[in-house]
Amino acid sequence: MSERITSTKTKTGPVFAAACIGMCFFGISMITLGSVLPELAERFALSDEERTGLTTSLPGGILLGSLLFGPVVDRYGHKLLLILSCLLVLCGVAGLAWAPSTGWLPVAIVAIGLGGGVLNGETNALVTELYEGQRRASRLSLLGMFYGAGALTIPVLLDQLHSWLSYPMILSGMTLLMVAGVCFCSTVRYPAPKQPQGFPLREVKRIIASPTLLLLSLVLFFQSGVESVTNNWTTTYTAGEGFSESAGLGALTAMLIGLTAARLLQVWLFNRMAPTTVLMISLLLTVCAFESMALATSPVALYVSMAVVGAGLASTFPVIFGILGTMFPTLSGTAFSIALVVALCGQMVLNTVAGSLPPSAMPHLTAAAAGMMILLYVVWQAAGMAKGNAEIRKV
Numbered sequence: 001m002s003e004r005i006t007s008t009k010t011k012t013g014p015v016f017a018a019a020c021i022g023m024c025f026f027g028i029s030m031i032t033l034g035s036v037l038p039e040l041a042e043r044f045a046l047s048d049e050e051r052t053g054l055t056t057s058l059p060g061g062i063l064l065g066s067l068l069f070g071p072v073v074d075r076y077g078h079k080l081l082l083i084l085s086c087l088l089v090l091c092g093v094a095g096l097a098w099a100p101s102t103g104w105l106p107v108a109i110v111a112i113g114l115g116g117g118v119l120n121g122e123t124n125a126l127v128t129e130l131y132e133g134q135r136r137a138s139r140l141s142l143l144g145m146f147y148g149a150g151a152l153t154i155p156v157l158l159d160q161l162h163s164w165l166s167y168p169m170i171l172s173g174m175t176l177l178m179v180a181g182v183c184f185c186s187t188v189r190y191p192a193p194k195q196p197q198g199f200p201l202r203e204v205k206r207i208i209a210s211p212t213l214l215l216l217s218l219v220l221f222f223q224s225g226v227e228s229v230t231n232n233w234t235t236t237y238t239a240g241e242g243f244s245e246s247a248g249l250g251a252l253t254a255m256l257i258g259l260t261a262a263r264l265l266q267v268w269l270f271n272r273m274a275p276t277t278v279l280m281i282s283l284l285l286t287v288c289a290f291e292s293m294a295l296a297t298s299p300v301a302l303y304v305s306m307a308v309v310g311a312g313l314a315s316t317f318p319v320i321f322g323i324l325g326t327m328f329p330t331l332s333g334t335a336f337s338i339a340l341v342v343a344l345c346g347q348m349v350l351n352t353v354a355g356s357l358p359p360s361a362m363p364h365l366t367a368a369a370a371g372m373m374i375l376l377y378v379v380w381q382a383a384g385m386a387k388g389n390a391e392i393r394k395v
Contacts, residue, residue, distance in 0.1 A: 027150025061113020070337025
């Protein structure tokens with residue numbers, strides 16, 4: 001199968017680079033608020049209620065962006081929406097840096113969330129259009145690495161430069177780099193819209209009613225929930241188990257290292273092994289790693305378990321997006337949009353469940369959720385719901 005997109009006027013390399021830039025922006029959108037919230041709280045004397053309100057504005061924007069991007073991309077193409085979404089994140093970051101009053105902060109945060117929500121889905125949809133077969137999964141995995149690059153940029157800069165520069169100055173410098181990224185994205189020729197003549201509502205209804213989309217979206221429901229619970233509750237769990245604060249933070253770092261290393265490995269692995277096989281092995285490792293985390297009595301054992309957790313979770317989104325792109329080629333953006341909204345619902349539901357349980361239950365909850373992912377995926381395969389199932393095993 002060809003690696004190039006259909007149009008001979010579109011070069012795959014620059015388009016993929018633009019998608020990676022967009023994914024970097026998504027990583028920035030997810031981490032910036034948490035990185036500067038203590039400084040914002042001090043600068044504006046924010047109450048606990050105001051801080052909570054700001055943090056809840058971000059997922060609201062992400063949910064809205066995830067819901068809207070798919071139909072817009074399928075109807076009008078990628079270029080304008082990609083550039084506008086990058087600008088939203090850029091302006092939101094600048095707003096956090098230079099907001100004159102607290103009233104501007106929710107506006108900036110919603111802009112960051114909205115732009116990030118669009119970019120998360122759109123960049124994956126764009127890469128899905130560029131590549132086919134096993135090459136698609138490897139490129140989606142490589143794309144995911146750029147999320148980590150963007151997410152690490154702000155905290156690293158703040159940590160290294162806070163002694164010399166204020167956070168508004170650091171964020172302003174970051175926006176200058178982001179402007180350069182937007183300028184590059186504006187020069188790229190993107191694939192043509194898939195539905196330039198109008199949006200086929202009958203086809204959308206078919207997609208929404210598809211058992212394939214339902215089952216695979218539920219896989220992402222639990223995947224996204226597991227990631228969110230792990231990020232939000234690991235330090236609470238480790239503190240309850242007698243580990244130091246630094247050990248809890250080290251465990252989260254180990255998870256990120258495992259995730260990033262696995263995404264890099266998958267770029268090579270997906271070209272040599274069926275991505276669906278990699279996914280099943282990864283999910284089994286995830287279940288074992290969470291239970292190993294529950295048994296860990298030393299920081300080293302905790303770090304190893306969390307690194308394996310990160311590695312195990314790395315393949316789900318690239319593989320599932322690859323399958324959805326194959327199943328719904330003419331409306332992949334819309335299919336991704338639906339799947340991501342379901343995934344975001346998983347974050348809310350599983351975090352609520354985690355909050356209602358004792359902290360010691362966290363590894364068992366996430367292990368059970370990973371087990372549900374395996375079950376749902378096996379049910380999808382066994383039922384033979386995917387048309388052309390033999391081809392999808394090559395995705």
